[in-house]
Amino acid sequence: MASWVPIEQHSDFSLQNLPFGVFSTQSLDQRIGVAVGNHVLDMKALAHNDVFVGLDFDTATLQKSTLNQYAALGRDIHRSVRTFLQNLLSDKTPHAALLRDNDRLRSAALISMRDVKMHLPMAVGDYTDFFVVPYHAQNVGQTLPAAFFEQPLGYHGRASSVVVSGTPVRRPRGQFVGQDGKATFGPSQKLDYEVEFAAFVTHGQQKMGESIEVNDGEDLIFGFVLLNDWSARDIQRRETAPLGPFNGKNFCTTISPWIVSPDALEPYRTAPLRSGPWLPYLNGGREDSVYDILIQVQIQSKSGTFDVSRCNTKNVVFSFPQMLAHHTAGGCPMRTGDLIATGTLSGATPQEYGCLLEVTCDGANQLKVSNAQNQEMCRTFLDDGDSVIFTTYLPRKDGIGGVGFGMCEGQILACH
Amino acid sequence: MASWVPIEQHSDFSLQNLPFGVFSTQSLDQRIGVAVGNHVLDMKALAHNDVFVGLDFDTATLQKSTLNQYAALGRDIHRSVRTFLQNLLSDKTPHAALLRDNDRLRSAALISMRDVKMHLPMAVGDYTDFFVVPYHAQNVGQTLPAAFFEQPLGYHGRASSVVVSGTPVRRPRGQFVGQDGKATFGPSQKLDYEVEFAAFVTHGQQKMGESIEVNDGEDLIFGFVLLNDWSARDIQRRETAPLGPFNGKNFCTTISPWIVSPDALEPYRTAPLRSGPWLPYLNGGREDSVYDILIQVQIQSKSGTFDVSRCNTKNVVFSFPQMLAHHTAGGCPMRTGDLIATGTLSGATPQEYGCLLEVTCDGANQLKVSNAQNQEMCRTFLDDGDSVIFTTYLPRKDGIGGVGFGMCEGQILACH
Numbered sequence: 039m040a041s042w043v044p045i046e047q048h049s050d051f052s053l054q055n056l057p058f059g060v061f062s063t064q065s066l067d068q069r070i071g072v073a074v075g076n077h078v079l080d081m082k083a084l085a086h087n088d089v090f091v092g093l094d095f096d097t098a099t100l101q102k103s104t105l106n107q108y109a110a111l112g113r114d115i116h117r118s119v120r121t122f123l124q125n126l127l128s129d130k131t132p133h134a135a136l137l138r139d140n141d142r143l144r145s146a147a148l149i150s151m152r153d154v155k156m157h158l159p160m161a162v163g164d165y166t167d168f169f170v171v172p173y174h175a176q177n178v179g180q181t182l183p184a185a186f187f188e189q190p191l192g193y194h195g196r197a198s199s200v201v202v203s204g205t206p207v208r209r210p211r212g213q214f215v216g217q218d219g220k221a222t223f224g225p226s227q228k229l230d231y232e233v234e235f236a237a238f239v240t241h242g243q244q245k246m247g248e249s250i251e252v253n254d255g256e257d258l259i260f261g262f263v264l265l266n267d268w269s270a271r272d273i274q275r276r277e278t279a280p281l282g283p284f285n286g287k288n289f290c291t292t293i294s295p296w297i298v299s300p301d302a303l304e305p306y307r308t309a310p311l312r313s314g315p316w317l318p319y320l321n322g323g324r325e326d327s328v329y330d331i332l333i334q335v336q337i338q339s340k341s342g343t344f345d346v347s348r349c350n351t352k353n354v355v356f357s358f359p360q361m362l363a364h365h366t367a368g369g370c371p372m373r374t375g376d377l378i379a380t381g382t383l384s385g386a387t388p389q390e391y392g393c394l395l396e397v398t399c400d401g402a403n404q405l406k407v408s409n410a411q412n413q414e415m416c417r418t419f420l421d422d423g424d425s426v427i428f429t430t431y432l433p434r435k436d437g438i439g440g441v442g443f444g445m446c447e448g449q450i451l452a453c454h
Numbered sequence: 455m456a457s458w459v460p461i462e463q464h465s466d467f468s469l470q471n472l473p474f475g476v477f478s479t480q481s482l483d484q485r486i487g488v489a490v491g492n493h494v495l496d497m498k499a500l501a502h503n504d505v506f507v508g509l510d511f512d513t514a515t516l517q518k519s520t521l522n523q524y525a526a527l528g529r530d531i532h533r534s535v536r537t538f539l540q541n542l543l544s545d546k547t548p549h550a551a552l553l554r555d556n557d558r559l560r561s562a563a564l565i566s567m568r569d570v571k572m573h574l575p576m577a578v579g580d581y582t583d584f585f586v587v588p589y590h591a592q593n594v595g596q597t598l599p600a601a602f603f604e605q606p607l608g609y610h611g612r613a614s615s616v617v618v619s620g621t622p623v624r625r626p627r628g629q630f631v632g633q634d635g636k637a638t639f640g641p642s643q644k645l646d647y648e649v650e651f652a653a654f655v656t657h658g659q660q661k662m663g664e665s666i667e668v669n670d671g672e673d674l675i676f677g678f679v680l681l682n683d684w685s686a687r688d689i690q691r692r693e694t695a696p697l698g699p700f701n702g703k704n705f706c707t708t709i710s711p712w713i714v715s716p717d718a719l720e721p722y723r724t725a726p727l728r729s730g731p732w733l734p735y736l737n738g739g740r741e742d743s744v745y746d747i748l749i750q751v752q753i754q755s756k757s758g759t760f761d762v763s764r765c766n767t768k769n770v771v772f773s774f775p776q777m778l779a780h781h782t783a784g785g786c787p788m789r790t791g792d793l794i795a796t797g798t799l800s801g802a803t804p805q806e807y808g809c810l811l812e813v814t815c816d817g818a819n820q821l822k823v824s825n826a827q828n829q830e831m832c833r834t835f836l837d838d839g840d841s842v843i844f845t846t847y848l849p850r851k852d853g854i855g856g857v858g859f860g861m862c863e864g865q866i867l868a869c870h
Contacts, residue, residue: 164614169697185637185692188637189629191700193609193610194610194612194700196610196786197579198786199787201662208663210785211784213783221601223733226784246706247705247867249627270784276601276605277601277607281698282609282696282699283697283698285780285781288781288786290662317629317638317639319639364701367628367629367701368626368627368689368702369705370701370705373614454664
């Protein structure tokens with residue numbers, strides 16, 4: 039499917055993708071946009087100019103400053119809007135005339151990505167981080183919890199700490215046990231990233247106390263983002279028993295700016311690591327319930343940019359619909375804009391490790407890497423000034439256009 | 455301080471209190487009110503009728519459907535509004551004429567408590583539950599975590615699960631190990647309450663990455679509520695390692711409807727269980743940094759209403775300002791409407807146990823109680839149909855009017 043908008047061959051944002059985000063420019067207030075090639079299509083302008091003719095949905099939802107109200111419309115409407123936008127941007131359909139041949143609207147609504155600032159796409163109600171990847175614990179020699187294969191274990195993260203890619207990450211201070219064995223307070227000495235994949239929820243149950251079936255879970259996912267669950271290992275270690283992660287995690291969580299729809303990821307479906315047996319409430323749904331997406335991890339330091347590892351989103355023992363079913367099994371209310379993440383997406387080999395805790399064995403070993411420019415970098419944990427960058431590497435089986443997430447990036451700032 | 459509004463001697467809502475809540479009636483939409491005696495004073499009506507003459511604040515904040523925007527104005531304005539309302543309702547000041555002698559406004563704005571339905575007073579951004587009471591763990595024979603006395607341990611709860619008193623509580627289903635030692639899924643067999651005290655935050659840091667000093671914490675608390683952290687012990691046990699409580703807690707958390715200001719609680723200040731030594735970031739603030747408030751726990755069953763225990767809010771090793779300082783030490787953003795709770799407020803003796811897990815030693819013993827009507831009740835955990843009721847018992851040292859929280863109540867409904 040070719041577009042009249044120029045789209046580079048390796049662009050993340052072909053007509054197969056069309057992810058939604060929230061942006062602003064120097065002259066435009068915060069609003070909803072769709073990424074296409076190196077441009078952002080201004081949904082507020084399109085809705086305001088009655089471009090969505092013939093589509094039966096509340097176009098006011100596309101004129102808000104977050105995607106929550108649009109997400110709440112449900113998957114059927116998202117699919118019809120997606121198809122409409124593909125036709126609008128295609129060079130082979132009459133719909134294209136609505137925008138391509140309208141000079142005033144086109145020049146107003148099609149904005150160069152260079153000129154936009156991205157914002158958090160959804161107002162996050164609650165953020166939940168699961169732990170459904172066995173290799174993350176195994177790679178650091180930990181025994182998996184007793185219930186690991188029987189339920190998607192998870193904890194509630196900090197919604198206020200979720201930020202969009204590009205937001206600097208302040209190195210946290212906290213309590214930890216120093217090298218002298220005494221409790222101390224100061225800048226974390228073990229600042230780490232975690233490679234994760236996350237889903238935004240369209241809407242939850244009708245009533246508190248109700249649960250979501252695995253079979254219904256697919257239709258409750260608005261889309262996906264890459265997620266960096268920044269972790270301060272020393273702070274985390276001291277606080278974690280018995281209540282789980284707290285200050286070791288709640289200082290920042292970064293997500294990629296574009297929400298990629300399940301429809302765009304349909305060609306990349308695969309099966310998870312396990313297919314059961316489970317207790318009945320976790321049964322149902324498709325066999326190819328997860329995605330085969332490689333996430334490339336890079337550290338950009340003063341000495342250059344370095345590949346660290348590649349993690350695959352398929353290395354999970356439970357799918358998002360199963361996570362939703364478990365999360366709501368007791369009646370926990372799920373709401374539009376809630377965010378659920380997989381936990382660290384490590385694989386079994388060092389090339390697939392999803393955090394420096396694994397790569398350096400909690401700092402016991404040094405990570406030594408070089409790049410094509412013969413630059414070198416050594417790390418145990420992250421230094422001030424380092425940027426951690428996640429991008430996707432999606433093999434295009436049919437060769438007709440890429441699907442990616444853009445960048446999930448954050449740079450470490452020194453403590454205040 | 456006497457009022458021209460009738461206030462019974464043992465009312466929770468004297469002129470010393472004047473707590474804020476959100477209510478509706480059959481004819482009035484959801485709005486902010488202040489409790490006085492057996493009446494609710496409609497703040498929207500007062501603001502709309504320009505009653506707050508001479509006070510320099512944005513009265514539109516009192517015409518919203520939650521208290522968030524009013525809370526964000528800060529403690530100085532809350533204090534001046536409180537003083538203004540005390541004068542307006544007092545029978546000894548000329549201000550009283552503004553309302554008492556305005557028949558039309560008085561009859562519109564002063565509403566019988568019988569006619570109101572209470573709502574969640576704040577939109578809760580994030581909800582954090584701390585664990586700062588040593589007796590809760592000790593009473594069930596658990597060792598306190600290594601860091602217990604050195605930092606306020608806590609975990610992120612589920613904001614979407616916070617409901618106002620009176621909301622029914624659906625017994626959760628979940629995964630637990632049955633009597634045969636096998637994992638099973640079904641209605642929790644160990645449904646419990648936890649007696650807690652909680653604070654709503656006026657506002658947080660200016661910028662992400664900044665922290666809050668203990669000395670500044672007092673001024674960031676809008677007010678307090680009673681909180682019931684409903685817990686399914688069997689579900690909780692299976693899931694809790696290593697990430698902490700999840701489905702065992704996230705099905706429901708009940709708060710009392712009226713937010714009592716720090717100013718109203720000033721006469722009840724006392725010192726916490728410990729005064730240090732702490733790492734320097736936890737130092738500061740007043741010595742009498744907590745409150746001496748007894749919370750009465752009752753179970754209302756088919757066979758009658760029974761006193762179970764009394765818990766005191768002073769049984770903590772850290773104050774709310776210290777919790778805020780620790781919570782934000784690494785830069786975690788705090789926002790208007792965030793809710794932080796103490797954890798189970800148990801005391802050292804059985805009469806002060808804060809949950810049935812303690813009272814019955816995890817179901818090993820039966821709780822057997824009788825009441826003044828010679829009715830009897832036996833329980834290990836909660837039955838369907840039981841209501842759990844928290845009320846406050848505040849000794850009035852100066853005899854000039856009561857301060858209470860109203861009721862924190864929820865009734866258990868059978869599983870769907």
